[in-house]
Amino acid sequence: MAQSFLGRWAMIVVLAVVAGGIHSWIRPIVKSIDTSKLSPTVVNGTTPPGTPPPPTTPNDTAPATGTGENPGTNGSGSRVLGLEISSADAKILFDQGVPFLDARRHDEFELGHVPQAVVMPPDEFPSRAAEVMIYSPGPVVIYCDGGQCDASHNLAKLMQSVGFTQIHIMTDGYPGWKGAGYPTDAAPTK
């Protein structure tokens, strides 16, 4: 009896591993952002004094074409923004009219968000990609809650898979943006 129970249980597990293994082999998954295929954005202006630099992660290897001593500058006063940017750099892009995408949940978005931002949780991207394709290939700024929030990176890799090449992630997220005193909107935009 115990033998047949264990045998059946093992059979279910083996079936799941085989079916899942085959499925994972035939269904592609975007595992991470391919930073070598991203294009940087050149902006004029300097980061306000006292602004901490964005944290460096293994994903943050977007090409910086600067030639000066300060990485991310090109020696002519303009700066080159890679994948991960601070809220101060995001504000520069915001002032230039660059679209913002909010990767958080709808309920979080409705409590407060960057003005004119489009709410786009990563799991909704496959069905709503057409809404943001007008911004392709970028630049676009994506944000979530900062810190350990993965939603921005998850959305970024999905957007890259459909042709976006100028993607920026505001690493300190909405809390950083709000904390810096930049404009916010609490009404649901989209």
Add this chain to the structure above:
Amino acid sequence: MPPPDDTFETRFRHWLLAILRVGLGGLFIFAAFMKLSNPQAAFDAVNAFKFEVFGTRLPEHLAHLAAFVLPWAELIAGVCLVVGLWTRAAAATILVLLGLFTFLIVSALSRGLDVKCSCFGKVEFPCTGGVGTCHIVRNSVLILWTLIVLGFGAGAVSIDRTAARRAAERD
């Protein structure tokens, strides 16, 4: 006097077990379908838990495999429960999965992670938002539900019961 297997209490117990079994199976088929319909979201959800073993992050290829194997295990066990085939083994599979999910939720909470459960894909029921106490309570109820099916078997309208009856008739 009716045979012991044909009293009202026995029939009631068998039908109650059938409802519990089919309900549990249906719930996990739904959960599997929601995950398998968007494997990318399932992969991202697995990755978001930042699961570590002895301080080493779960390798990406294992997270990739887990994002497919776990829903397939839910699907196969769910189908087995609905038709009443290998009921106890299927319930044991569900129990192991629930134990794993609950462990991951507790682990995420203890590390202060704000992650979505994605237990039913996009559908958040009955708990909404990031993982929290509600998810642990919900999983505890599901574990209790699974233990009843595991302990008492398939009940009425099941392949297991039909097979057992036929075996008894042969003997």
